[in-house]
Amino acid sequence: MNMKKTAFKTLALIFTVLTLLGSLYVLLQRGEVSPGYAVIPMLFAILFIQLSHSVPR
Secondary structure (H helix, E strand, O other), X not given: OOHHHHHHHHHHHHHHHXXXXXXXXXXXXXXXXXXXXXXXXXXXXXXXXXXXXXXXX
């Protein structure tokens, strides 16, 4: 597998986990904190997912 593709998939996984942790944090704080804790990492996860799909085999 291409090294770039592997790196992009790894980063996408990391940011997806950060998104889940951020959303859990927002839920535990009953929505009193900024939802950006979940939204911003998901934007990066989507970016890296798209990059991993655009890299040719």
